[in-house]
Amino acid sequence: MKTECSAKTEPMTTDLRHEIGLGGRAPTAAEPHPAERPDTGHLIRGHARVGEWDVTILTDGFFYLDGGAMFGVIPKPLWEKRSPADASNRVLLGTNTVVLRDGKQTIVIETGIGDKLTAKQRELFAAKSLLPSAFAEAGIALDSVDIVINSHLHFDHSGWNTRRDASGQLVATFPRARYFAQRGEIADSRLQRERDGVSYMADNYEPLVATGQMTLLDGAAEITPGIRVELFPGHTPQLQGIHIESHGQHACYISDLIPTTAHLDPVWGMGYDLDPLRVIEERKRFLARAIAENWLVLFTHDHHTPFARLAWNDRGRPIVRMHEPSA
Ligand SMILES: [Zn+2]
Secondary structure: OHHHHHHOOOOOOOOHHHHHHHHOOOOOOOOOOOOOOOOOOOOEEEEEEEOOEEEEEEEOOOEEEEHHHHOOOOOHHHHHHHOOEOOOOEEEEOOEEEEEEOOOOEEEEOOOOOOOOOHHHHHHHOOOOOHHHHHHHHOOOHHHOOEEEOOOOEHHHHHHHEEEOOOOOEEEOOOOOEEEEEHHHHHHHHHOOOOOHHHEOHHHOHHHHHHOOEEEEOOOEEEEOOEEEEEOOOOOOOOEEEEEEEOOEEEEEOHHHOOOHHHOOOOOOOOOOOOHHHHHHHHHHHHHHHHHOOOEEEOOOOOOOOEEEEEEOOOOOEEEEEEOOOO
């Protein structure tokens, strides 16, 4: 496949920022990624219980990002043991959406990549746009969702907030839902900075802000009893984790502060993080509580381990204590 790869070299016509900032090289081969397993194609990634809350993990499909960008200053010989790369140096990542149900409310955390990318972007990320199929497979109607929470507004976390209807109009994918995001995320997205502007796609949230369907939060907040958000800055200044608490049990969707189980070490940050030093401090703060209080930690981009409980090993490093059985 290497010959085909070099034969495909073309004049660079795409926005260079997309190439270097997010995607790496486009897929060149139909070979399975080295991280693929027999269950990699499943749309329902896991199931858990947190007190009254039934927790279902759905996916918009796995996608790829450059392994170097995902592991920042960590050398490849170290990170590829945890996260194998393909011939284009891309690692396999999940797009995990969490659905919480207690019999009264249905709450969605994060909405994947969506289906509004350009053809070139779709190719770069190998985006699959499977989240509505995952909802259908789980038997959860899109119009049954009461609340949608975005940890931040990067394109791979808010993509299915909206979709285009038959006439091409942008509409809410979850028509009855109230959406929640941080006001500072909207403000930063509108700056369209050279460093991170490419990560924001206004179609995912501006229509909801305009109609008032999206409520903008200023820091920590309770969304509904048992569900609250807390800022964990570093990846973006307003990244929020989502706490789920019921009957003495505690889960937390920590989003891109710790995107996968390969990123538990505080210094294993991402090249994408806007404030790497703050990421280290916030990870330490999070891990101290999550391990001491035995939280169920929900990972945004870990396709094969969407949640786990953590522990300190005998060298004082954070590890997965056990993989929760998924039913
Ligand atoms: Zn992300």
